[in-house]
Amino acid sequence: MTAPTTTLPTWLADPYRSYTYGYPHKTAYRHFAEPKPLADLWAGEPTTNLFGYLHLPFCEMRCGFCNLFTTANPADDLVEQYLGALQREAETLRTVLPGARAVRLAVGGGTPTYLTVPQLERAFAALATAVGATPDEAVTSVETSPATATGDRMAYLRGIGVERVSIGVQSMVIDEVHGVGRPQQQRQVLDALDTIREVGPPRLNVDLMYGLAGQDAASWLESLRRVGRWAPDEVFIYPLYVRPLTGIGRRGRSWDDERRELYRIARDYLIDAGYEQSSMRRFHLPGQAGADDEYTCQRDGMVGLGCGARSYTSAVHYSREFAVGRTGVKEIIADYVATERFDVATHGFVLSAEERMRRWVLQSLLHTDGLDPAQVRAHTGLNPVTELPRLAELVDLGLAEWSAQRLRLTAAGMELSDAIGPALYSGRVHELSAGHELR
Numbered sequence: 001m002t003a004p005t006t007t008l009p010t011w012l013a014d015p016y017r018s019y020t021y022g023y024p025h026k027t028a029y030r031h032f033a034e035p036k037p038l039a040d041l042w043a044g045e046p047t048t049n050l051f052g053y054l055h056l057p058f059c060e061m062r063c064g065f066c067n068l069f070t071t072a073n074p075a076d077d078l079v080e081q082y083l084g085a086l087q088r089e090a091e092t093l094r095t096v097l098p099g100a101r102a103v104r105l106a107v108g109g110g111t112p113t114y115l116t117v118p119q120l121e122r123a124f125a126a127l128a129t130a131v132g133a134t135p136d137e138a139v140t141s142v143e144t145s146p147a148t149a150t151g152d153r154m155a156y157l158r159g160i161g162v163e164r165v166s167i168g169v170q171s172m173v174i175d176e177v178h179g180v181g182r183p184q185q186q187r188q189v190l191d192a193l194d195t196i197r198e199v200g201p202p203r204l205n206v207d208l209m210y211g212l213a214g215q216d217a218a219s220w221l222e223s224l225r226r227v228g229r230w231a232p233d234e235v236f237i238y239p240l241y242v243r244p245l246t247g248i249g250r251r252g253r254s255w256d257d258e259r260r261e262l263y264r265i266a267r268d269y270l271i272d273a274g275y276e277q278s279s280m281r282r283f284h285l286p287g288q289a290g291a292d293d294e295y296t297c298q299r300d301g302m303v304g305l306g307c308g309a310r311s312y313t314s315a316v317h318y319s320r321e322f323a324v325g326r327t328g329v330k331e332i333i334a335d336y337v338a339t340e341r342f343d344v345a346t347h348g349f350v351l352s353a354e355e356r357m358r359r360w361v362l363q364s365l366l367h368t369d370g371l372d373p374a375q376v377r378a379h380t381g382l383n384p385v386t387e388l389p390r391l392a393e394l395v396d397l398g399l400a401e402w403s404a405q406r407l408r409l410t411a412a413g414m415e416l417s418d419a420i421g422p423a424l425y426s427g428r429v430h431e432l433s434a435g436h437e438l439r
């Protein structure tokens, strides 16, 4: 059952307000008044169950829609300098977190496979230095793109024990891809998917996007059907978002309805094809619930390596500065490769108990597992049901329901995840994000 948009309160009026990938978003991070020594931030934190994240901010192309922190076609020596900085950062982390051990690893970008195999070897060595685990010891996921998912790289990743590879396809209709400013070639997509299945890591995720110019129900179904030939273990479907400084502008309000319709088509198609839904974006074959790209473990710490990576302790999230525009990204990478000392955090967000409670709520409610308020209370001291009256409103609106002590979004709620998420952010996070100047 789907609630009609007209019955929704104003705080849910924009169905595509923002994607809650992590809370708080990096746009809410600010410079700390004093740099915080990492040794202090991590003192007393569990470090044997970590998520290690490595950020490689390079791509062979810059797509018109992309709002990620990345730079296209960097000079060769920039990649080399970056690898040098990663190693320095990793060695510092090793001294700050001597007993650290990651149980999950993710390498994201950009496009990590922009790097050659020898460069990837160095990147994985740095990650192992930082978080005490290699891909054969921790469940590992790596992002790739059609032009860079080559046989040598895929075979290398499989050989070192990478379990999952995630490739951006976006659409199997090439005009739709070109229409959003992504210079992809269809032959490369087909070859890349064949290569991954022949020699690459065992688990394949395919990213697709909906809401593209010229895309309609029939062409969207065609994309879904055609990627089915490679039987992806997971499919991520992303509604197109276009932010300032990322190239293309868009048409008006009916785009929301268009995206909503395309979402429903994909959801129904994938569920019919045997996939299980775990969020508005993620669908997976049965038995593939873990090790995905969506970081949903509310308790574990995250150690980020690289210039766009975030790190999470239980009370402080930190990263380097964030940019999307070409100049801003270049400046931040230049600053990263010139850094000698990595033992302090200068930029981030200190989470109060209330913010930790909100984070926990967001990371569970927006997933099919749902929210267990008792768990939130045990870990933050706050009861989300009394702290967040909007949760009860979601139930009244038919967007969430209780079962077995858990609050879960209904189908109508799940498709409004990008409205429900931001509606549960604190006023402070909204203010900070609104005040963030995009570089």
Ligand SMILES: C[S@@+](CC[C@H](N)C(=O)[O-])C[C@H]1O[C@@H](n2cnc3c(N)ncnc32)[C@H](O)[C@@H]1O
Pocket: 059, 065, 066, 067, 068, 108, 109, 110, 111, 143, 144, 145, 146, 166, 167, 168, 169, 170, 207, 208, 209, 238, 239, 240, 241, 242, 243
């Ligand atoms: C790091 S990329 C995937 C790997 C690789 N860089 C590539 O593009 O093939 C992550 C995914 O985020 C999605 N994405 C990026 N910007 C987006 C936007 N503005 N709106 C919707 N989805 C977006 C795309 O589906 C993309 O594949």
Ligand code: SF4
Pocket: 058, 059, 060, 061, 062, 063, 066, 067, 068, 070, 109, 110, 111, 145, 168
């Ligand atoms: S979508 Fe992927 S390839 Fe394109 S610019 Fe973004 S990270 Fe790079």
